[in-house]
Amino acid sequence: MVCKENSLAYNVGDQLEIQIKKIVPNGLGMGFAEKLTVFVPLAVRGDTVAVEIRQITGRTAFASILKVLEPAPTRTDAVCEYFGSCGGCDFQQMEYDEQLAAKAGIIEDCLKRIGHIKLEEGIEVLASKERTGYRLRTQFHIDGREHAVGFFRRQSHEVIDIERCPVLTDDMNRSLSEIRTELDRYADSVEVTHIEAAAVSDRRSFYAETLFEPVDELITEAAGERFAFNARSFFQANIAMLDSLVDTVVAGESGKRAVDFYCGAGLFSVPLARRFETVIGIESNSDSVGFAKRNRELAGLENLELFEGRVREYFKRSDIQPADLVLVDPPRNGVKKNVLGKIAGLCRERFVYVSCNPSTLARDIAILLTKGFEIETIRGLDLFPQTHHVETVVKLRRVT
Template identity: 30%
Template sequence: MDLQKNKVYRCQITDYTADGTGFAKIEGRAVFVPRTAVGDQCDVRIVKVTKNVAFGRVEKIIVPSAQRTAPACPVADKCGGCCYQHITYGEELRAKEKKVRDALTRIGGQDGAKLLGITGAPTTEHYRNKAQYPVGRDKEGSIVTGFYRSRSHDIVPVEKCLIQSETADKIAAVVREWMTEFSVMPYDYEKKRGTIRHIYVRVGEKSGESQLTLISATKKMPKLDVLVERLRAAAPSLTGILLNHNQRDDNVILGDRTDVLWGEPMLEDRLCGHTFLLSPEAFYQVNHAQAERLYACAVDYAGLTGEETVLDLYCGAGTITLALAEHAKTAIGVEIVPEAIENAKRNALRNGMENTEFFCADAGQAAQRLAKRGIDVLVVDPPRKGLDATARDAILKMQPPKVVYVSCDPATLARDVAELCGAGYTLEKAQAFDLFPRTFHVETVVLLSRETNPLTVEVRMEVETGEVKEHPTYKRIQEYVQEKYGFKVHTAYIAEVKRMVGLDMHKAPNAVEQRKHEYHPCPHEKVEAIKDALRHFGLIAE
């Protein structure tokens, strides 16, 4: 029986989705209900029905979950920034650990026991060292700052955010007052006009410094000198006030040019015993205490003895690179953002780390060029989208004995782990870290190791016949298909077909059967092409 839109149903919440939404089964149909907790018994009104799932909103909680708590934030039910303000922190950690484990098993095809647990944060309030407030107007026309409503560009006004620093909130208030007094218009994304797009504040947890970057769509603004004077008076911790010019039509926050209105162009902070200078463009983890724990785990997983050459892809301002350099012979950092690489080079000099090198380049292209250096350990900390195809191919070509993968998205992490394990790597262990309390985001560190080189041809002597047969690698199969059929096949597809025909998979523990629930199965034409390659190499009968 199909669910009816606008009808109210009674149900119990049994799980959370990856974005923190509650999950229930109503008359056999999956229903997603925001702002609910596992164990809630509630009346839910269906607001949308699709072919396979439905979406609802809570009308009444009949029996609240034992893990439910009163949100400390007054706009928790409106703001899209936090999704877990209504449950206990212990329940949040349980949900996040399960999220990582589910991704590794269902998408990655791995043993969930390899995840050793999750490390919770020492505090869930005012932990963020970076705030990017969109600027707009409310219904009365007043200038407001805050955060977007979930799945929209409607700004929910927030003057005091429980996860942002109090310094950032204070600076945003000064800018709002200045804009109101001198008629500085917020940028209207629909009409493509206005001035201030975002207020970007970064604070140094250990240095005590703070930095403001105004993102503007126009070059000229009135009374900037007054703004600078008021900001310095209200926030003595400020060491730099910057103006970033962004006239793009998309939602990218920072433009290409940044001018200094007052003070220093970079913020200073200390992390993992090192001092860092940070430009607005440089990546820096938003939770200082948890970042130190995260990086300590990455260094531990690398297992360095002082003799290794380590490559750190997506190195940002060099935070992980310098932590690795303390224990390695040479640490090489690669980052595509020029400002971040300049920061990284200066940071290495400031900290006396002479065994470091930094290159501004695309991660995949740089990895290909550096393969000949003989990389012992590869560390990757990619953006949310994970490794691109070029980077994955470069890693498989480079074949470092160890890969330490630091991820901010369990789904793309699991996808990449499946690809790497399908090409000869083994997932040794993983650890999750909560760097973003009250949100659905979670960080994970995994260690992958390689026992054999799947890109070299393995030759075995058949005992009974004495015949020497070539046992091809995934790379050889890919090359055969590309040359004969003119298209590429993923290693996951090769693993799928090998399992399909009953070949031994001990060299590539990929558990492809589970991955079929998350990804489309191998297309028929590629199945036949891979089978042809397996016949060509004598792995299956003609």
């Protein structure tokens, strides 16, 4: 172990002993050496670990664990044989309550550090009803040269051959087996191929540019509604938390007009149309819009209007009217500042922001607070057990 009491010239390859003080955004453990902040993946708050520096910039280093010298009380055994090598899960080493606490801490850290938002109380993260076997969709990677199908190795594009993934549903693991039986067709592939896959109740849907089979429609239920989607369109992955997510977003909401930006296949637009006289859903992805129309039909709704196009294009319309409720569920990179300003200007009363990225969420909520809104509630939902990812729903109301 390298001792640095008399020298501050840290280098890549140096070995240190540190204690993990907290888990920070991207799921990294944070610890300290003399005048050095060290970030470590696959750690647990309270661990004492021997680490090796892999990257260093100024007084910040990224390191990997060589040995857990003293495990935290909340460290546990991973449920997957590929954990640590596979790039998918990074929280399996934590007891589940500790995962939830870490995710709450990540949300709070982003809101305070990025958004400069003062929180009156701690944030609750709603536990997933299933901690494994919850994921109904994923992206598999195939390397025909190595006859491998599975996921990328951590921090690489090497495909790890996976027999079974514990976070996937049984239907999805059967999909993995089906792809494996077809692996010979990729034996001459020069590059790695990826396949979007989804499965519900023994029905499968696959999509890849190298496949010519039809992409089957799948149907699942959420919040008393039926929703169609397929592997090519976006849909929330945690089948066990769909009801909780929809309820968190739409409960208590009603009025004359609601607008749902980035509406996808209509997971929120459909239940909102049961509560509002008119709902408009805006989505740029044509596959998702197609399924939103299909889901409107399944629900028998006539008060849900769908606009296919970018948000900027929607604001070029001449018939835009203010809305009682505005909902946004944007991609991970959030909403561009000028677009968010236009969306905020459309909202008369209530604003709901749904996000899978606490960093861009904090940035955008800070902007909304300058547009005459105040925060009513913040709630996390664990849609991604065994990983550092977390969904957050922030409800705001207009005060000026």
